[in-house]
Amino acid sequence: MHVRAGHDEVDAIAASGADVVLNGITGSIGLTPSIAALRAGSQLALANKESVVAGGHLLFDAQTRPDQINPVDSEHSAIWQSLRSGTHAEVSRLVVTASGGPFRGRTRERMRDITPEQALNHPTWHMGPVVTINSSTLMNKGLEVIEASRLFDIPPERIAVTVHPQSIVHSMVEFRDGATICQASPPDMRLPIALGLSAPDRLDDVAAACDWSTAASWTFEPLDDEAFPAVDLARRCLNASEKHTAVLNAANEQAVHAFLDRRLPYLGIVDTVGRVLDAMDGELRGAPRFTSVDDMLACEHEARARADAIIAAR
Numbered sequence: 001m002h003v004r005a006g007h008d009e010v011d012a013i014a015a016s017g018a019d020v021v022l023n024g025i026t027g028s029i030g031l032t033p034s035i036a037a038l039r040a041g042s043q044l045a046l047a048n049k050e051s052v053v054a055g056g057h058l059l060f061d062a063q064t065r066p067d068q069i070n071p072v073d074s075e076h077s078a079i080w081q082s083l084r085s086g087t088h089a090e091v092s093r094l095v096v097t098a099s100g101g102p103f104r105g106r107t108r109e110r111m112r113d114i115t116p117e118q119a120l121n122h123p124t125w126h127m128g129p130v131v132t133i134n135s136s137t138l139m140n141k142g143l144e145v146i147e148a149s150r151l152f153d154i155p156p157e158r159i160a161v162t163v164h165p166q167s168i169v170h171s172m173v174e175f176r177d178g179a180t181i182c183q184a185s186p187p188d189m190r191l192p193i194a195l196g197l198s199a200p201d202r203l204d205d206v207a208a209a210c211d212w213s214t215a216a217s218w219t220f221e222p223l224d225d226e227a228f229p230a231v232d233l234a235r236r237c238l239n240a241s242e243k244h245t246a247v248l249n250a251a252n253e254q255a256v257h258a259f260l261d262r263r264l265p266y267l268g269i270v271d272t273v274g275r276v277l278d279a280m281d282g283e284l285r286g287a288p289r290f291t292s293v294d295d296m297l298a299c300e301h302e303a304r305a306r307a308d309a310i311i312a313a314r
């Protein structure tokens with residue numbers, strides 16, 4: 001067996017020219033292997049949403065042919081599958097579903113003393129710590145709106161978010177005639193992962209389908225943007241520039257780790273991200289587009305340093 005480790009080795013493995021490379025790394029550290037896989041001509045099965053959020057055009061410019069990215073994030077896989085029902089010009093809106101996380105229905109006041117243990121208790125999915133905390137703050141949904149807009153070339157104002165606590169409808173596409181097509185299945189990542197690897201073909205018996213022999217309720221409710229401001233913040237970044245979305249993600253990564261280390265209170269996570277964005281806004285608007293991966297890394301480095309300073313000063 002050959003064991004390889006370290007950042008350069010991850011990039012080298014991604015660049016090996018496999019038919020499909022699945023990127024399931026957490027964080028924007030996943031961008032360079034994504035770029036390496038695309039440049040090598042591999043199909044990229046992408047769970048690492050941070051590649052899209054932090055990399056912006058750097059990711060898409062690395063493609064050697066159209067449609068080289070197979071979305072694996074469950075919502076984006078659902079949209080990708082639903083988009084088979086019509087053309088891009090026929091799409092009216094994308095509707096991204098959110099579980100609402102463990103604190104759905106709470107006011108901000110009732111979220112002041114949340115502990116890492118409480119926030120790591122996702123109601124429907126078993127996932128790694130960073131994405132689980134992001135689901136609880138709804139920052140995951142903010143990142144996913146950015147991801148959807150860029151993957152499917154749909155502007156933010158035509159992407160809705162609806163809270164669906166059962167996580168059965170993984171997202172939907174509304175078409176111009178009023179039809180809505182969704183992809184539904186019990187929450188199980190084996191399905192989008194398998195499709196990401198096998199597309200355009202479907203494999204047999206990957207995961208359980210919905211059970212129609214017992215009564216079930218699927219509910220949908222609006223997102224409470226006051227209690228969960230992360231989606232609005234992400235939309236503002238998406239409208240502003242690709243540098244804003246990279247800063248959003250980098251500051252959030254620092255804040256989530258600080259919360260998990262008990263150096264930051266729960267409400268401080270999104271608050272810190274907002275403060276970093278406010279501090280860097282003028283600078284980002286002055287040069288909104290990345291000139292290179294090094295430029296992206298420098299931008300992220302500053303965002304992380306500013307987030308760390310805000311966290312340390314609290």
Ligand SMILES: NC(=O)C1=CN([C@@H]2O[C@H](COP(=O)(O)OP(=O)(O)OC[C@H]3O[C@@H](n4cnc5c(N)ncnc54)[C@H](OP(=O)(O)O)[C@@H]3O)[C@@H](O)[C@H]2O)C=CC1
Pocket residue numbers: 006007010024025026027029047048049050072073074125126127128129130131189
């Ligand atoms: N879990 C899920 O259901 C879903 C996850 N995603 C996305 O997929 C990604 C992974 O999530 P998840 O599997 O939950 O996270 P986990 O924390 O369970 O796993 C993260 C993986 O990333 C690896 N990793 C972290 N840092 C580095 C690094 N610097 N270099 C190489 N590898 C690294 C870890 O390796 P090691 O173990 O060696 O530390 C680990 O294998 C995230 O972007 C998440 O948002 C999207 C949809 C669903």
Ligand SMILES: CC(=O)[C@@H](O)[C@H](O)COP(=O)(O)O
Pocket residue numbers: 073074075097098099100101125131134135136140141189
């Ligand atoms: C499984 C998956 O794709 C996660 O990103 C999931 O979306 C998290 O669920 P919520 O963010 O909706 O709570």
Ligand SMILES: [Mn+2]
Pocket residue numbers: 073074075144
């Ligand atoms: Mn998701």
